[in-house]
Amino acid sequence: MNTSTDDMIEVPLYRAAHGRTGDKGDRSNISVIAWHPELYALLAEQLTPERVSMQFRHRAPARVQRFLLPRLHAMNFVLDAVLDGGVNDALNLDAHGKALSFLLLDMPIRVPRALAPLLAGP
Amino acid sequence: MNANAPPPLLIGCAAGFSGDRTDAAGPVVDTLIARLASGPAGQRAFLIFETLAERTLALAQLRRRDNPDAGYEPLLDAMLRPVLARCLAHGIRIVSNFGAANPRAAARHIARMARELGTDAPRIAVVEGDDLSGAAHRALLHETLGAQMEGLRIVSANAYIGAEPIAAALDAGAQIVVCGRVADPSLAVGPAMSHFGWRADDWHRLGRATMAGHLLECGAQVCGGYFADPGYKDVPGLDTVGFPIAEIDADGHSSIGKADGTGGLVSEATVKEQLLYEVHDPSAYLTPDVVADIAEAEVRALPGRDRVELSGVRGHARPSHYKVNVCHEGGWLAEGEISYAGPRAEARARLAAEVLRKRLDGLALRVDLIGALSILGDDAGRMLADTPDTGLRDVRLRVAATHAERAQAERLAREVMALYTCGPAGGGGVRTALTSRLNTLSCLLPREAVPVRFELLGAEALA
Numbered sequence: 001m002n003t004s005t006d007d008m009i010e011v012p013l014y015r016a017a018h019g020r021t022g023d024k025g026d027r028s029n030i031s032v033i034a035w036h037p038e039l040y041a042l043l044a045e046q047l048t049p050e051r052v053s054m055q056f057r058h059r060a061p062a063r064v065q066r067f068l069l070p071r072l073h074a075m076n077f078v079l080d081a082v083l084d085g086g087v088n089d090a091l092n093l094d095a096h097g098k099a100l101s102f103l104l105l106d107m108p109i110r111v112p113r114a115l116a117p118l119l120a121g122p
Numbered sequence: 123m124n125a126n127a128p129p130p131l132l133i134g135c136a137a138g139f140s141g142d143r144t145d146a147a148g149p150v151v152d153t154l155i156a157r158l159a160s161g162p163a164g165q166r167a168f169l170i171f172e173t174l175a176e177r178t179l180a181l182a183q184l185r186r187r188d189n190p191d192a193g194y195e196p197l198l199d200a201m202l203r204p205v206l207a208r209c210l211a212h213g214i215r216i217v218s219n220f221g222a223a224n225p226r227a228a229a230r231h232i233a234r235m236a237r238e239l240g241t242d243a244p245r246i247a248v249v250e251g252d253d254l255s256g257a258a259h260r261a262l263l264h265e266t267l268g269a270q271m272e273g274l275r276i277v278s279a280n281a282y283i284g285a286e287p288i289a290a291a292l293d294a295g296a297q298i299v300v301c302g303r304v305a306d307p308s309l310a311v312g313p314a315m316s317h318f319g320w321r322a323d324d325w326h327r328l329g330r331a332t333m334a335g336h337l338l339e340c341g342a343q344v345c346g347g348y349f350a351d352p353g354y355k356d357v358p359g360l361d362t363v364g365f366p367i368a369e370i371d372a373d374g375h376s377s378i379g380k381a382d383g384t385g386g387l388v389s390e391a392t393v394k395e396q397l398l399y400e401v402h403d404p405s406a407y408l409t410p411d412v413v414a415d416i417a418e419a420e421v422r423a424l425p426g427r428d429r430v431e432l433s434g435v436r437g438h439a440r441p442s443h444y445k446v447n448v449c450h451e452g453g454w455l456a457e458g459e460i461s462y463a464g465p466r467a468e469a470r471a472r473l474a475a476e477v478l479r480k481r482l483d484g485l486a487l488r489v490d491l492i493g494a495l496s497i498l499g500d501d502a503g504r505m506l507a508d509t510p511d512t513g514l515r516d517v518r519l520r521v522a523a524t525h526a527e528r529a530q531a532e533r534l535a536r537e538v539m540a541l542y543t544c545g546p547a548g549g550g551g552v553r554t555a556l557t558s559r560l561n562t563l564s565c566l567l568p569r570e571a572v573p574v575r576f577e578l579l580g581a582e583a584l585a
Contacts, residue, residue, distance in 0.1 A: 014354065018351075018354070018355060018391060018395065019395065020348070020349075020395040020396075020398070020399055022398075022399045022400030022401070023400070024176075024400060024402075025176075025562070025564065027402070029398070029399075029400060029401060029402055031394070031395060031398035031399070033391065033394045033395065033398075057504075058498075058499065058500045058504040058505035058508070059500050060500070060504075065402075065403075067403060067404050067405075069398075069404055069416070069417065069419075071418055071419065071420045071434065072394050072397070072398075072419065072420065072421065074394055074398065076398050076401060076402075076404055078402045078403075084500060084501040085501075086562075087176060087177065088176070088177060088449075088452065088559065088560055088561050088562050089452070089524075089559075089561060090501065091455070091488035091501050091522040091523065091524065092488070092497070092499075092501070093490065093496055093497060093520070094497045099497045099498060100498070103498050120354050121353050121354045122353070
């Protein structure tokens with residue numbers, strides 16, 4: 001993007017996208033779905049597996065994979081070994097990791113001011 | 123699509139897990155009856171209940187050990203009784219995995235229910251072959267799992283089997299098909315295979331029906347359940363959220379809606395969330411029936427309310443192996459909680475955790491500060507260590523640990539209790555719990571090694 005910093009605003013990801021967590025064993029998948037097709041490209045540019053891995057550093061994922069679904073304006077992140085053993089082994093109150101989508105949706109992203117009307121919420 | 127093809131099949135789903143709402147089926151069945159009455163000639167409808175999760179089967183096996191007539195879905199009666207007579211009277215057939223660890227006992231219970239309701243005796247089939255927990259399969263599992271099997275006390279072992287035996291049972295005239303561990307989407311694929319006469323290698327059609335089944339399998343989740351987030355994702359009538367109904371055509375294309383007169387919503391957003399739920403590589407969603415591919419899938423809201431169309435799904439040849447889940451006894455989980463409130467409450471809770479860590483050497487302790495950090499943290503406590511004391515004035519300390527030996531796990535409960543007099547000031551409300559654990563292993567077995575079958579039960583079997 002060529003936009004200068006002044007033309008960008010930083011917002012939490014949940015204003016640009018929604019998502020849900022699923023689990024199988026010790027693996028979590030988190031969908032990120034753009035609220036508007038025009039927001040998808042900037043999500044794909046900024047939500048790299050490296051950045052997502054950093055957001056989950058305390059859970060120490062063994063691997064973070066990203067799958068792009070441009071027709072759904074969505075992406076799917078798959079985080080290995082992030083559930084402290086999974087539903088049967090974890091000591092966590094949320095052993096499924098159901099809340100993890102909200103840790104991802106709390107990441108800051110930068111959005112061109114011109115696209116601000118497409119963002120959800122206040 | 124062939125002009126002579128049968129009209130779209132209706133499939134409603136009335137449960138997404140064991141323990142789901144038992145009043146869900148009523149509005150689904152009412153809607154199916156209304157749609158059949160106003161729909162094209164030859165339209166058919168099914169009702170499915172999905173009641174198994176990763177550990178549900180192991181819990182069912184434990185119940186069966188105690189009582190040979192138990193081991194099926196505990197809420198079966200509450201779920202099915204309110205709608206059974208209406209389903210039978212209107213030709214709505216029922217397919218479910220609520221047989222869990224004991225499909226024959228579930229079938230007997232349904233037959234008894236039908237007698238009590240005064241309906242004609244329904245034709246009930248059971249699907250079997252998934253249960254590999256018996257001695258006969260021990261060598262097979264040992265071959266695959268090898269050393270991992272040593273010393274394990276196995277509670278359950280089940281293959282995720284597919285839609286073929288369901289379709290065969292329906293072809294043979296079953297009105298109710300009771301399964302154990304079939305793959306969740308197969309509950310919808312079986313009826314579609316039977317109704318449209320699809321071959322077992324019609325990959326694209328099977329892939330499409332599989333994803334329709336995937337949208338149905340979690341019940342309310344595609345209808346705004348598990349979706350609401352006030353101010354961002356508002357859902358009307360969440361307290362009466364409806365359960366889904368899919369319409370699948372002869373090519374497997376589908377649309378999804380929900381029961382009439384219920385709350386919730388079906389939108390592009392709810393469908394996309396559910397479409398990706400528990401999916402890893404979207405181009406390879408593995409089931410025993412097909413490798414479904416949603417890489418090019420699209421969802422589009424249809425005119426009117428609460429109807430969304432799914433298109434662009436493809437399918438590839440099914441895997442040569444079944445996934446098998448083995449559940450075994452896994453030692454003991456100990457948990458303890460104590461509350462601190464008022465000035466410096468968080469500091470006192472953190473001190474209590476430190477005391478417990480020192481006293482409980484040999485136990486890997488998980489520490490949560492409920493109210494500060496108790497969900498997103500990790501077992502090793504890295505996130506908690508990075509989270510400064512924020513001066514919370516109302517906080518509950520929770521600690522948890524597992525150990526193979528019960529006596530070791532029990533130490534945790536005693537140490538948390540002792541904080542009453544030996545710990546920081548003002549601690550109260552101790553609760554402790556000790557639970558036996560179930561752990562799982564997964565492996566793959568060639569399909570040939572897991573023969574599946576169905577049986578249409580006669581009067582003697584159902585007595």
